[in-house]
Amino acid sequence: MNHATSVRTTEVVAANGGTAPDEAARLAALRDYVDVAAPPPAELQAVVRLATRLTGLPNAVVNIIDEQYQRQLAAEGFERGIGARTDSMCYYALGMGGLVHAPDARRDARWVANPWVDGTLGTIRSYAAAPLLTPDQLALGTLCVFDDSSPKELTETQRADLADLATLVVSIFDRERRARHLATHEQELIRTRATAETAHALQQALLPHRLPTSERVQLTSRYLPGTDGARVGGDFFDAIRTEHTFVFAMGDVQGHDAEAAALMGRVRTAVRAYVAEGHEPSAVLERTNRLMDSFDGDLFATCCLVALDEDTGEVVVASAGHPAPLLFAPGPVRALEVDPGPPLGVTAEPVFAQTRHRLVGRSRLLLYTDGVVEWPRTTDGGEQVLARALSATAAEPADAVADRVLAPAERTKNDDAALLVVDYSGPDPDTREARLVLPPDTRAVRVARDYLRTTLAEWALAGACDEAELVVSELVTNAVLHTGSPTALTLRHDVSGAVLCVGVEDGSTRQPQPRDPGEDATGGRGMGIVEVVAHRWWVAPRGDGKTVWADLLVA
Numbered sequence: 001m002n003h004a005t006s007v008r009t010t011e012v013v014a015a016n017g018g019t020a021p022d023e024a025a026r027l028a029a030l031r032d033y034v035d036v037a038a039p040p041p042a043e044l045q046a047v048v049r050l051a052t053r054l055t056g057l058p059n060a061v062v063n064i065i066d067e068q069y070q071r072q073l074a075a076e077g078f079e080r081g082i083g084a085r086t087d088s089m090c091y092y093a094l095g096m097g098g099l100v101h102a103p104d105a106r107r108d109a110r111w112v113a114n115p116w117v118d119g120t121l122g123t124i125r126s127y128a129a130a131p132l133l134t135p136d137q138l139a140l141g142t143l144c145v146f147d148d149s150s151p152k153e154l155t156e157t158q159r160a161d162l163a164d165l166a167t168l169v170v171s172i173f174d175r176e177r178r179a180r181h182l183a184t185h186e187q188e189l190i191r192t193r194a195t196a197e198t199a200h201a202l203q204q205a206l207l208p209h210r211l212p213t214s215e216r217v218q219l220t221s222r223y224l225p226g227t228d229g230a231r232v233g234g235d236f237f238d239a240i241r242t243e244h245t246f247v248f249a250m251g252d253v254q255g256h257d258a259e260a261a262a263l264m265g266r267v268r269t270a271v272r273a274y275v276a277e278g279h280e281p282s283a284v285l286e287r288t289n290r291l292m293d294s295f296d297g298d299l300f301a302t303c304c305l306v307a308l309d310e311d312t313g314e315v316v317v318a319s320a321g322h323p324a325p326l327l328f329a330p331g332p333v334r335a336l337e338v339d340p341g342p343p344l345g346v347t348a349e350p351v352f353a354q355t356r357h358r359l360v361g362r363s364r365l366l367l368y369t370d371g372v373v374e375w376p377r378t379t380d381g382g383e384q385v386l387a388r389a390l391s392a393t394a395a396e397p398a399d400a401v402a403d404r405v406l407a408p409a410e411r412t413k414n415d416d417a418a419l420l421v422v423d424y425s426g427p428d429p430d431t432r433e434a435r436l437v438l439p440p441d442t443r444a445v446r447v448a449r450d451y452l453r454t455t456l457a458e459w460a461l462a463g464a465c466d467e468a469e470l471v472v473s474e475l476v477t478n479a480v481l482h483t484g485s486p487t488a489l490t491l492r493h494d495v496s497g498a499v500l501c502v503g504v505e506d507g508s509t510r511q512p513q514p515r516d517p518g519e520d521a522t523g524g525r526g527m528g529i530v531e532v533v534a535h536r537w538w539v540a541p542r543g544d545g546k547t548v549w550a551d552l553l554v555a
Contacts, residue, residue, distance in 0.1 A: 022138070027067060029138040033173040034064050035180065036071060041172050042294055043266065044074035046273035047143070047165055052076050053277070054161040055154055057126060057145040062169055063090045064132070064141035071141075087115050090142040093129040099163055101128040104151035126152040128159065130166035132173070143169055172269065179262045212241040216310045216428075219248075220398035220421040222406055226371065226413055234260035234301065235369045235416040236268050240275045244311055247275045247284075248420055250367035251303035251322065254343075259297060267292070267301050267344065278541050281305035281318035282354040285344065286544075289320070292345040300345035304367060306336075306422075312492065313359035313427035314435075318352045320344045322369075328390035329364040336365075356435075361426045364401075366390060371409055371417030382408070398423055430495040432459060438476065438487045448476045448489045448504075455491050456500075464500055464554040467533050471550050474526040475504040478548070483508035485545065493554070499535070500552045507545040 044062050051060035059077035063070050070088035072080035085091040089111060093100040096110070105111040105127050116122040129144035143166040154162075211219045219239055234253025239246060249271050253264045270291050274284040284305055292301070304322035308315050317325065317336050321343035324335040341352040373382030385408060393401045398421040409417040434455045438444035452472050456465050472489065479487045485507030492501040512527045530537050534550035 025136075026138045026140075029134050029136065030064060030066055030140050033134065033140055033170075033177045034073075035176070036064070036066070038176075040073035041176055041266075042291055043172050043269045043273060044169065045076070046270065046277070047169055047172075048074045048076040050273065050276055051143060051145055051162060051165050054165070055128065055145045055158045057128070057147045057152065057154075059147065060143070060145045062132075062141070062143055063088070065091050065094065083121075087121060089114055089116050089124070089127060090129050090144050093142060093144070094131060094139045099128065099130045099159055101154055101159060102126070103153040106151075123148045125150055126154075128154055128162060130159075130162045132166050132170050134170060134174075140170070140173065142166070175262070175265050175269075207236060208238055211239045212246070214241070214246070214310060216425045217246050217308065218398065218423040220402050220423075222402045222417075222419050224371070224406055224409055224413070224417040226415040226417075234264035234299075235371060235418040236264045237367065237418050237420045238268055238272065239420070240272055242275070242278070244309055246308045246310060246422075247281070248306045248308070248325075248365075248367055248422060249303065250325075250369060250418065250420060251301055252369045252371075252416075252418075253301040254299045260299060263292075263295065263297070263299050263301065266295065267303065271303070271305070280354065280542050281307050281316055282352040283542065283544065285318055285320050285341065285352040286350070289344045289347075289350060293348060295345075298345075300343040302343045304338075306365070306367065308359070308422070308424065309433075310424075311428040311431040311494075312433040313363075313424070314433065315357040315359060316354050317357065318354040320350075320352060321346075323373075326366045326368075326386075326390065327359075327363060328366060329394040330361065333387045333390045359424055359426070363424045363426070364394065364398075365422040365424070366401075366405070366419060367422070368405070368419040369417055371415040372405060372419055374415060430497075432493040432495065434491045436489050438489055440486050442480060444480050444487055445473055445476050448472050451489060452491065459493055461493065461500065461554055464552060468500060468502060468552055471502055471530050471533055471552065472504070474530050475502065475548050475550065478512055478526050479504050479506040479508075482510070482512075483545075490547070498554055500554045501549060502552065503540075503547045503549045505542060505545060505547045509541070509544060509546060511539055511546070512548060 048060040048062060052058060061075040061080065062073045064073060065085050065088065068085060070083050070085045070091060074080065102108040102111055103126055105117045105124050111117045111127065116124050124146050126147040127144065129142040131139040132141050132143060133139055143162065145162065207223060211221060213219060221237055223235065234255060236251050238249040251267060253260045253267065267288060270288045271284055274287045279287065285303060302320055302322035304319045304325060306315060306317050306325050315336065317338040319338045319340035321340050324338050327334055327336055336357050338355050339353040341350045373386050386405060389404045393404045401421050402419060405419060406417060436451045438447055449469055449472065452469055453465055456462055456468065476487060476489065483506040488505040490503035530550055535553050537548065537550040540547045540549060
């Protein structure tokens with residue numbers, strides 16, 4: 001989320017509920033951006049789910065507000081519906097301008113008499129709403145979050161996150177709007193020309209215009225449209241940065257028309273949403289495939305995801321029928337091993353395996369679509385030509401690498417081609433990490449303890465061994481006894497921060513909870529012990545499982 005985001009809006013609804021002068025323009029924009037007769041875009045559900053996680057409030061809803069109604073297009077925490085706009089808190093919030101926040105609506109003069117606050121329709125306490133603004137600053141509705149049980153003051157960061165999500169909602173509406181407009185225009189042109197132009201406009205709008213970077217990670221991208229009749233198809237790339245990780249996506253939607261380009265936008269949006277929720281690459285692909293089952297049409301897509309931990313150099317790779325990424329420096333060109341699953345949209349419940357690799361120093365990766373290697377040739381295969389190009393330019397600037405790699409496809413332009421060059425300067429020297437897959441039975445506790453002691457001795461952290469061993473024992477025991485799934489232990493030492501981070505992976509989504517077992521109980525104290533000994537602990541989702549983390553302060 002861009003925490004520097006600010007939200008501004010013109011007054012579209014008067015504070016007393018009357019009609020403002022630009023209400024007609026707002027309603028016209030609403031009809032343009034949102035087709036209320038069509039099913040809401042599926043990605044909105046991921047947005048409201050993320051809104052509750054980022055703000056800590058249990059309920060979130062995407063509203064649009066027309067002449068008579070507030071229509072809830074997506075909701076988390078309750079069943080969405082339609083209500084009179086005169087009762088709507090969000091209707092009046094639009095007239096207040098910008099993001100509106102009431103930590104305690106019952107004590108806020110603006111809301112105390114509202115039927116959703118005074119008990120007539122509801123008992124909302126904490127409330128915040130970010131307007132859904134078009135580029136012309138016309139409000140289509142709101143993305144709001146609320147809690148009907150207790151007041152809560154949102155932080156500046158949480159309010160900025162809510163505003164960023166509102167911007168994402170408008171981009172989803174805009175994508176659907178563009179698709180509708182282009183489909184209408186297609187009827188007025190020759191069919192093949194219309195399909196190509198529609199696809200081109202959609203893809204240019206949906207491909208990222210700016211990629212994130214950091215001190216350790218620099219990215220260089222290229223997208224080359226094909227010109228074989230239908231000029232543009234569904235090739236896409238993206239990069240999403242989370243707290244410690246970069247996730248790189250490269251994909252290709254079947255086909256070369258507007259439908260392929262529109263599906264590309266949906267797949268890319270879904271990948272971004274699931275990555276933002278904290279899922280690992282395999283789980284992101286599984287959830288995106290599940291979402292594609294709800295889409296109309298028979299198209300499928302390939303996709304490769306690469307998650308790079310900036311601090312440690314760990315790389316996790318998963319693929320849905322897409323070429324594996326190539327490591328071309330240091331050393332000879334080689335593919336990062338991955339067992340590809342089927343393309344997205346082919347089967348209902350596929351399993352996408354993921355593999356882990358370690359980049360121990362300065363490294364360069366290439367992610368690409370098949371248009372980079374599938375071009376007319378005589379003797380040499382495209383993969384061999386690509387490998388030679390990477391070997392020849394491994395020490396050159398990334399722009400030179402990208403231009404050399406695309407040169408054969410540029411000459412023919414018979415298919416779309418996309419690539420992403422990743423320059424990684426290497427792991428943080430102040431971060432050390434070790435990982436061990438544990439036996440799937442009670443031996444796991446002993447093995448984990450032995451591995452912990454050995455590793456901490458190597459890291460000169462023997463003084464922290466007793467507390468760390470206690471935490472590891474409880475976390476591994478919980479995972480073995482309560483999940484019955486394979487487990488793994490991760491140890492991460494932040495040298496400069498003097499923090500030892502312990503993580504235990506398992507295959508259950510059930511969340512551990514500290515509880516008071518009573519004086520006579522023989523168990524149930526595990527997470528209570530962790531809570532006392534650790535500086536902090538938390539749970540990170542991991543597809544169909546999770547990782548329970550605990551930080552310990554070390555000298």
